[in-house]
Amino acid sequence: MRDLFGLLMRDVRFEEGLNACMNCGVCTAICPAAEYYNYDPRRVVDIVQTRNNEAIEELLRSETIWYCGQCMSCKTRCPRGNTPGLVIMALRKLSQELGYFTDSEKGRQQFAIKRAIGGNILNYGYCVPSYAVDPMAHPEQGPVWGHFVEHLDDVIARCGGELNGAEGPLRKIDDDTMDELRRIFDVSGASEFFETIESASEAKADEMGLEFKKEGTDFEYFRYVYSTDNGEHQSEEIRKEAYENGR
């Protein structure tokens, strides 16, 4: 059996985030994810501190580790200085490095985040430039967003900038800078990490019999991981609260 606890301990966030949990449950009480999903950060910390590698592997392959929203409210409140949110970040990193993330519906979504946000960073030098937030894919952005994107050149000018200009908001990041950014990704492990997410996702798509493309977002596997919800991530109580007792 692999020493998964040992692998986690190589991540400074794990070392910093896990001291000694006394199971008080304050993290779960303050956690927005615990209100919405079948999620209990206290339980996650309790499992990893057992150092039981079988239990840790089960966690790495589970839906559970993908429910946290990383608000880090748990860090403020833990009386023992643990940070379940940091433990989660280390678990997610390892789950992807080992290819376990494709075993869960929520884990498979990492492929969509890599293609969308990872692509934006390496193509434009921004995580979420306006022109990459498609109003059709984001109906919740409302009518003002359709106008904003359609007239982006005018909008930026109205606010005192120049779209794709030399400086200011949504300036074009110059080629030399983009080269530096890509080299940083190469030397610091991001490029290799991206490849790991890609290859594990391609293998999963093949296993599921879904179309996969080497680039872009317009194909079956991307749409599947981006939009599928099996309806089993919330408890009956939470669903009832949300859909029946809500105003």
Next chain:
Amino acid sequence: MKTEGKKRIWSEYQKNVPDDHFFYVRSCIRQSFFPGSEQVFLKILRDDLGKDVFEDPRHTTCTGIGYHGDVVPFETIQTVVARHFALATEAGYKNIAISCVTSFGIYTEILETWKHFPETLVKARENLFKATGRVFDLPETISHASDIIYKFRDEIAAKAKYALTDITTGEPLRIVEHIGCHYAKMFPKHGIGGAEFPHVLVGMIEKWGGSVVDYPERRHCCGFGFRQYLVQANRGYSLSSSKKKFESMEPYQPDMIVSNCPGCAMFLDRWQYAINEIDGITYGKDDEGIPSLTYEEMAALMLGYDPWEIGLQYHNVQALPLLRKIGVEADPEKRFISKDGSRLPEPAGLINNF
């Protein structure tokens, strides 16, 4: 009265914000959703307050949304931030001013990590040099841009043309302040008032004549949750958190919401639109929505900037009722115009469009 003890008790909630000479780093979300906020922040600092703010256009995303979306490794984001420090070093600046709260949290996390795990700083220096040939000094201070507006709130009040009061009643406006989680929940000592008594927005609101709404879910997350919004299948998480806040603040009939985090300001606007579309619900007084502003927009309104030149129209919940309360005269017909001055079609379905 002896005040020494009190000063000591509160000392850990204080923050040293420098007086001048800032190296400004933009926010992906703020420049993409509220570009006018960053532009007017720079105008206020440079033109109204006479401060030196330097911006190197070669700075990039910090990659923070990728980092908290768990696709960008910690070592990578440390190196990207190290590059920003190198640009500041090369330009001779020691005070970093950060537009984004996610970025601000990342800068604090990285500096704390480098302090507690010195080998990670060595590695970041190695990675940066190998990738770019650059070297850097650690900054002397890091401030969120809201810290800086807070620091100069008295100077802004002295130059203000308007106040956060209802001109017809003379009463202070009721204002909900929302602090982005990553401002101080992770490293309280880097935030004004820490995690327990965040004062950065309260200080502005009270100085400029408004009153702060203290409601039960005041410190609840807006619900961004990174992957919980980025992936369509998870967006119910994001919506639910904001809805919880709206329902909690509704009985207090707030006149506006102000946030120091660009993502929060955006979600607290967008989810009001979505809830209104889905259930026909609004949360303000008299069936109005509650305008969700950035603190730069709030400061700019006080100073008399044209609301449409700072981009106040690019919110689903329009600020027209708020502007009338404050007494700002702004022609709604001039909201949506092109570079050449011609009128653009008005988006349909805006809230408070009267």
